[in-house]
Amino acid sequence: MYYKQYGNTDMKVSAVGLGTMRYDMEDVRAGRLEKCAEIPLYAYEKGINYWDTAPTYCDDKSEIITGLALSQVDRSKVFVTSKVNFGTLGTEHPTRDTFRRRLEMSLDRLHTDYIDFYHMWCMLNLESWQKHVDALYGFFEEAKSEGLIRNIVFSSHMQGNDIETVVETGKFKGMLIGYNALNYRFRQSGIKKAHENGMGVVVMNPLGGGMIPQNPDAFSYLTEGTDLTVAQAGLRFVASHKEITVALAGCTTKAHVDDAVKAVENLVEEPAEEIVAKYNAKGPALNDLCTGCGYCKGCPQDIEIPKFMDAYNQKILSKKEDRLASRLSGHWNLPPEKASACIQCGSCESKCTQHLPIMERLKEIAALAQ
Ligand code: SF4
Ligand code: SF4
Numbered sequence: 001m002y003y004k005q006y007g008n009t010d011m012k013v014s015a016v017g018l019g020t021m022r023y024d025m026e027d028v029r030a031g032r033l034e035k036c037a038e039i040p041l042y043a044y045e046k047g048i049n050y051w052d053t054a055p056t057y058c059d060d061k062s063e064i065i066t067g068l069a070l071s072q073v074d075r076s077k078v079f080v081t082s083k084v085n086f087g088t089l090g091t092e093h094p095t096r097d098t099f100r101r102r103l104e105m106s107l108d109r110l111h112t113d114y115i116d117f118y119h120m121w122c123m124l125n126l127e128s129w130q131k132h133v134d135a136l137y138g139f140f141e142e143a144k145s146e147g148l149i150r151n152i153v154f155s156s157h158m159q160g161n162d163i164e165t166v167v168e169t170g171k172f173k174g175m176l177i178g179y180n181a182l183n184y185r186f187r188q189s190g191i192k193k194a195h196e197n198g199m200g201v202v203v204m205n206p207l208g209g210g211m212i213p214q215n216p217d218a219f220s221y222l223t224e225g226t227d228l229t230v231a232q233a234g235l236r237f238v239a240s241h242k243e244i245t246v247a248l249a250g251c252t253t254k255a256h257v258d259d260a261v262k263a264v265e266n267l268v269e270e271p272a273e274e275i276v277a278k279y280n281a282k283g284p285a286l287n288d289l290c291t292g293c294g295y296c297k298g299c300p301q302d303i304e305i306p307k308f309m310d311a312y313n314q315k316i317l318s319k320k321e322d323r324l325a326s327r328l329s330g331h332w333n334l335p336p337e338k339a340s341a342c343i344q345c346g347s348c349e350s351k352c353t354q355h356l357p358i359m360e361r362l363k364e365i366a367a368l369a370q
Contacts, residue, residue: 001014001015001016001046001047001048001049001261001264002014002015002239002264002265002266002267003015003049004245004246004269005245006079006173006174006200006245006246007173007174007194007198007199007200007201007245008173008198008199009151009173009200011079011116011200013049013050013079013200013245013246014047014048014049014050014246014264015239015245015246015247015264015267016048016235016239016246016247016248016249016260016261016263016264017048017050017051017052017202017246017247017248017249018039018040018043018048018050018051018052018248018249018251018257018260019052019204019248019249019250019251020051020052020053020057020058020062020065020066020250021053021054021057021058021062021250022058022250022251022252022256023036023039023058023061023062023065023252024036024252024253025058025059028058028059028061028065029059033061033064033065033068034068036058036061036065036068037065037066037068037069037072038069039069039251039252039253039254039256039257040065040066040069040070041069041072041073042254042257043251043257043260044069044073044077044078046257046261047261048257048260048261049077049078049079050078050079050081050202050246050248051066051069051070051078051079051080051081052081052176052202052204052248053066053080053081053082053110054081054082054083054088054119054121055082055083055084055088055102055105055106056088063082063106063109063110064109066080066109066110067109067110067111067112068111070110070111070112071111075112079116079117080110080112080115080116080117081115081116081117081118081119081153081176082106082110082115082118082119083118083119083120083122083155084099084102084103084106084118084119084120084121084136085120085122085123085132086131086132086135087121087122088102088121089102092131093135094135094136094139096139096142099136099139099143100139100143103115103118103143103148103149107148113147113148114147114148114149114150115148115149115150116149116150116151117149117150117151117153117173117174117200117202118140118143118149118150118151118152118153119153119154119155119176120132120133120136120137120140120152120153120154120155120172121154121155122155122156122157123154123155123156123157123158123166124156124157124158125158125162126158126162126165126166129154129156129158129162129166133171137152137171140152151173151174152171152172152173153172153173153174153175153176153200153202154166154172154175154176155175155176155177155204156175156176156177157177157178158294161189161294162294163175163177163187163189163190163193163194164189164190164193167190167193167194167197167199168193168197170197172199173199173200174194174199174200174201174202174245175194175199175200175201175202176202176203176248177190177191177201177202177203177204178203178204178205179191179203179205179206179238179241179244180203180205180206180207180208180212180237180238181208181212181219181222181234181237181238181279182208182211182212182289182291182292182313183208183291183292184237184272184275184276184279185276185280185291185293186291186292186293186294187292188243188272188273188276191241191243191244191272192243192272194243195242195243200245200246201243201244201245201246202244202245202246202247202248203238203244203246203247203248204248206234206235206237206238206239206247206248206249207231207234207235208234209314209327209331211313211314211317211318212230212231212234213230213231213234214317214318215317215318216230218317219233221279222234222236222237222279228263229259231259232259232262232263233263235247235249235259235260235263235264236263236264236267237275237279239263239264239267240267240268240269240270240275241269241270241271241272241275242269242270242271242272243271243272247263247264249263288316288354288356289313289316289317289354290306290309290310290312290313290354290356291354292306292310293306293354294306295351295352296348296349296351296352296358298347298348298351299342299347299348300343300345300347301341301342301343302341303339303341303362304332304334304338305348305358305362307328307332307334308328308334308339308361308362308365309356309358309361310327310331310332311323311324311325311327311328311331311332311334311365312324312361312364312365314326314327324365324368325368328365335369336365336366336367336369337366337369339362339363339365339366339369340362340366340369342359342362342363342366344359346359
């Protein structure tokens with residue numbers, strides 16, 4: 001296993017981490033939790049020492065399953081995470097007790113006295129992030145001073161410069177963000193800034209929500225000169241960034257663990273800039289795709305344009321009409337009728353770095369609701 005230093009801590013973490021939101025749901029629903037726990041135990045055997053979990057994953061059983069495994073290994077050899085936000089606390093005005101109860105529940109489920117990385121979870125934009133900081137950061141610091149959590153980190157779906165703004169506050173030891181061969185061109189500034197500031201960078205969604213392995217022709221360039229599958233190569237692409245500490249691999253089976261291990265065999269780290277130069281030259285032109293850069297933000301109708309355009313990406317890449325609607329509802333929880341709020345002002349198109357026909361695409365999406 002290839003290990004990297006987590007930011008400016010003394011923690012050596014595996015270049016691939018175990019994402020625990022993909023335990024076998026048939027086993028989860030049948031109560032076969034010990035069977036699910038074989039996955040982290042196998043990952044441990046293979047040297048994967050970064051385990052990322054959270055409340056609610058896998059019908060709220062992920063922490064319990066992960067804890068079953070954690071109780072059977074040398075605790076000091078695993079770095080385990082969990083997460084909290086207003087959603088898991090059930091209120092936008094949490095008290096210290098609410099926060100504590102949630103944290104203690106995670107500790108109990110994980111059979112541990114401490115969590116290595118505790119996330120301020122799923123910050124969608126700067127406004128939401130600020131509200132969470134105002135309400136929760138003091139509770140995080142108190143829990144840290146008592147040794148219940150070791151590092152305060154955040155996870156984010158923010159775009160472009162917003163991540164840099166959070167990084168610059170210096171409040172966090174690390175971050176968890178989505179990064180992959182689809183959106184890398186415009187996520188680089190955030191990961192570079194975090195790396196420069198001594199933060200660890202953990203990546204979720206390294207395979208673009210499955211879009212990369214599901215479109216092997218479009219992404220076969222990632223496998224050139226290797227004996228890797230497209231899925232393995234997509235993971236390696238992320239892990240090979242010098243600025244990225246851990247690429248999370250969601251594993252349902254032991255074969256998925258083996259894939260993750262293979263992806264970082266003999267890993268060579270390179271700066272993000274060099275990776276862009278290399279793949280920009282080699283890869284197909286993905287000109288019709290939204291890169292998630294977020295430069296179109298500021299819609300007067302508050303339409304979340306990058307999310308709609310991300311769903312449109314799925315249609316283009318898969319060449320399947322129904323992927324658009326399933327991405328919107330399944331991933332973003334957005335009804336297509338929200339796209340009909342567009343008043344065709346054109347402001348977003350004038351800012352779009354990919355020069356996408358956003359208004360036309362929104363019309364097409366809105367029509368799905370009829
Ligand atoms: S064209 Fe539509 S989506 Fe774009 S900024 Fe104007 S209202 Fe928003
Ligand atoms: S629609 Fe254009 S500006 Fe907006 S996120 Fe996508 S590529 Fe960037």
